[in-house]
Amino acid sequence: MxxxxxxxxxxxxxxxxxxxxxxxxxxxxxxxxxxxxxxxxxxxxxxxxxxxxxxxxxxxxxxxxxxxxxxxxxxxxxxxxxxxxxxxxxxxxxxxxxxxxxxxxxxxxxxxxxxxxxxxxxxxxxxxxxxxxxxxxxxxxxxxxxxxxxxxxxxxxxxxxxxxxxxxxxxxxxxxxxxxPTERDGWGLALSSRNAYLSPEQLEIARRLNGVLAEAGVAAASGRPLPGVEKDAYAALLKTGFDRIDYVAVRRAEDLAVFRNQVADAPARILAAAWIGKTRLIDNMAI
Incomplete structure (x- = not known):
């Protein structure tokens, strides 16, 4: 019982x-x-x-x-x-x-x-x-x-x-x-109170956010210059169906400072904020 x-x-x-x-x-x-x-x-x-x-x-x-x-x-x-x-x-x-x-x-x-x-x-x-x-x-x-x-x-x-x-x-x-650590659903979408605002179609788009960030993280970890990594991730999010992107950025994990020489030469974090309709989603992951 x-x-x-x-x-x-x-x-x-x-x-x-x-x-x-x-x-x-x-x-x-x-x-x-x-x-x-x-x-x-x-x-x-x-x-x-x-x-x-x-x-x-x-x-x-x-x-x-x-x-x-x-x-x-x-x-x-x-x-x-x-x-x-x-x-x-x-x-x-x-x-x-x-x-x-x-x-x-x-x-x-x-x-x-x-x-x-x-x-x-x-x-x-x-x-x-x-x-x-x-x-x-x-x-x-x-x-x-x-x-x-x-x-x-x-x-x-x-x-x-x-x-x-x-x-x-x-x-x-x-x-x-x-x-x-961030709790995620079965598709890797970070759990958020704001997910409740999403329609089924919007939810499908939202669940692609973490995949785009993961790919960008791999590129950054391989030593690619960060402006290119960020630009590609930005374009990938728009292509995926997000309506607009506030930012996609790779920063130093320790203090969120910008990498001076434009490559991730210390522990890093990739962070993003993107909109689907009127709902703003944020996510990040370690690189």
Whole structure:
């Protein structure tokens, strides 16, 4: 007989969150944390399972963070489904869900921002300039509220992972940042909440993205000059059926810097963002 997981405790106030965290701290328990914007899928569950394997208690947050969306972006359209999210989290081994409202995270009069350079520049930073400052601010606040020993971030958002590593080090936040490999479907498409927007025809196109990146990665690894590799991958994505491409870029894996001599002479990462209709997909892989 199947036993469903017990319902997940949900806290919405800072006081309730700190009371529970404080209790676990007094018991000497190790706390893992997975921040999310909800609309959870198997990719997120991989992060929860990773946290559960490394910590005694796992806290997830669901908060659609307004400071990382520009006015024209899909903040209002971003799917919200707390009951389903909580059931999935409980089943994957999460112990507590922190689901604050906007006023809890950004009380009236809040006036502090974080300006990011380094790995936040270029790529996503060119197309969504407000995003990484918003990510840095909300994640720093969540780290201060939850005070986790470790936090898990997916490699699908590779630039975000690098940004989080950077500000965690720069601000001396005592949190270990753990990278979790991208979860993919049977065709290799990176799992994403935005995949739900795709029609069956669009899904078929989307599932070719990782193949194009893999081929480009092989070319880059063989020593081909990177401008040619990037140009060919760009053309291949358009030919595959993507409507437009924001970028395809090979960068240094360590810090996302551009390779000065235009060949991948150190560990590298290929990153892309491309549109099918109104849906923007990102992916990346190690070279």
């Amino acid at each position: 199947m036993h469903s997981a017990p319902p997940l405790p949900i806290v919405r106030s800072v006081a309730d969150l700190r009371a529970q965290i404080g209790e676990w701290r007094r018991q000497g328990l190790r706390i893992g944390f997975v921040p999310t914007m909800g609309a959870l899928h198997d990719g997120h569950m991989g992060l929860i399972r990773e946290a559960a394997s490394r910590a005694d208690r796992v806290v997830a947050s669901v908060f659609v963070n307004p400071t990382q969306f520009a006015p024209h972006e899909d903040l209002g359209r971003y799917p919200r489904q707390e009951a389903e999210d909580a059931a999935m989290l409980a089943g994957a081994g999460c112990h507590l869900l922190f689901a604050p409202d906007v006023e809890t995270m950004y009380p009236p009069g809040a006036a502090t921002t974080i300006a990011m350079a380094g790995p936040a520049l270029g790529l996503e930073g060119d197309f969504r300039p407000q995003m990484f400052g918003g990510v840095a601010l909300v994640v720093t606040k969540l780290f201060n509220l939850i005070q986790p020993d470790l936090a898990i971030f997916g490699e699908k958002d590779f630039q975000q992972l690098m940004v989080v590593r950077r500000f965690t080090a720069d601000l001396d936040l005592p949190v270990e940042i753990v990278a979790s």
